[in-house]
Amino acid sequence: MAQKGKKKETALGAEMSRFAAGVTGVAMLVLLFVYPLFITDQSYSNILRVKYKFFWLLVLIMAGLCLLAGLAWFFMDRMEHHGEETRAFAVRIRQTGWKELFTAGEKGLLVFITIALISTLTSEYVYESFWGNEGRYSGFFLLALYTIMYFLVSRFFQFKQWYLDAFLLAAALAGIFGITDYFRMDIMGYKVGVPLETADIFTSTFGNINTFTAFLGMYLAAAAALFAVEKDWRRQLWYFLHLAVASVSLITSQSDNGYLAVGALFISLPFFLFGTRTGIRRYLVILA
Template identity: 45%
Template sequence: MTLYVASYLMISRFWKAKEWVLDVFLVSGMIVCFVGITDYFRMDVLNLHKYIAHEEWDIFTSTIGNINMYTGYVALILGASAAWFAIAKSRIRVIWCYLCMVISFFAIILGRSDNAYLALAALFGFLPFLLFRSKTGMKRYLLMLATFGTVVLCIIQMNQAYKDTVIGLDSLFQTLAEFNGFLYVVAGLWAIYAAVYILIKKSRNKNDEVGPVVMYGWAGLLILSVLVLGFLLFDANVAGNAARYGSLGNYLVFDDSWGTGRGYIWRKSMELYKEFTPMHKLFGHGPDTFGILTVTKIGEEMPQRFENAHNEYLQYFMTIGLTGLIAYVVFLGSAIYCMCKNVKTKPYIIGCCFAVICYMTQAVVNISVVIVTPMMWLLLSVGMASGKKRCDE
């Protein structure tokens, strides 16, 4: 963490930002995604599986490692490419970012980790607050939605055609695959995009700006979605009606088995926190000492060895305390706000911004590792370096 912060200070304060740096990140990211996609087809193009036990082949992929780490990395690529595509003006830039976005859509789905849902939700949920200010932004957003649906549809067809070769989907994406009407949903998305595109093109009003009504409407829709989710959680956990939700009950019912044991370690973490001294509650048990804490306190009862909370924020809450967690979240939030202020002057900053947003969202169920987290800090540093003059004003 000390090295992360030191790197951030040096880059954000002294480096002269260049757009091509983000292109280098996307090019290298495409290699990571390509290897991950081929691993889903069990091709093992880099011949790395010979170093892994056969029964664990399917949970290690690409050049990253565990599928949770892999999709965490792809979330950075997805956030950067999709957001940059959404506001890019150059035709070459639009095509390049669109291709990167499509490939990262394939990669993050075929990664088969549940943290992908959170990254996708953050992308599609928060991007409209920037895009729905213009007609072009609305068109790009609808194109993104239709493209994502098409990617899912292609994956469903590939799974059927190569069912004896591929690893196979599970969880929510498998639910989509079993939904017979999904083809019509995708067709509907393309129809809506085509209709909006034609209406905007034939409109006599050539002003690209859109009033705040659309953005307020989207904010209302998000609030309504949160309320509905809250009701579903209450109904499934408190009211005891989990059975009515079928396979979705695996996500709605929060118990010890939730999230492959995350429910258990999250519950035990809070119990351990209650036993902390006031000083430890404020400043934590110590950086990277979560494993020591669990082994010494609950080692005998743990169903498996937990050396990490599998929630980056809970991990910091336990190890650097309430003070450290608040400082970390406020720092990231202020950095995102600062980057958003500079999007109009340097559009590529939006790629850095949404890469960080996607990372922050998936971190709720993922861990901070030195394979992925330094890249998030690097993109954050680049974004802040690009807009440092206006942020300092």
């Protein structure tokens, strides 16, 4: 009977963990595929607010659902098993200690977010420091969202290869959109009535050219790394196509950030690839 009860408890906790894994999985898919392409209005005037709102809503919904799952687990355990699984969880925490729950990097993150909170509360401009509305919304609220998302994803998210493929596909579409903007095709009509000298600094689904090239830097790095380590020739071709799109997108973006991203990539790749002849050949292909 005791073993049967233990199995039920384990099944209850596992079910809640699977639910949280599903929530974080959907959130990551939305972030990797939908977010890069999301834009609501046929202009760039509100794109920063739109992207910001999209992100904080996504994180809060994900966190809220995971919190509800945790509360459901707690109350169901109390009703069905008289809190046995909750007590077992508390015992494991006491045995391992709170310090063992976090890696050194995570402890550093917690120290950082604590310092950021103190800085916000002691600021002369508490409202602006919290919301970041005077600096591209990079206030404590956004930093807290980053922290919450990190801990939820690192604890529950179950990585699968197709998440990267979804990101590459979304990035390719955004990159191709940017290439068309370089040729001033304006296929979405976002630049109608905008002066030419101003229109050229806004592009794709990101608006600001520097933000766009920062995104392309991540796209290029992901495509290059995946191409370098992939063994299946079909997936190699898939990643090489993305490598080509990312390269052309960065070139046509005409931003200094793009050159810095390319330089950082080519400096770092040898540390991972030069251990084998295949790695060296792949590096030369990427370099070409």
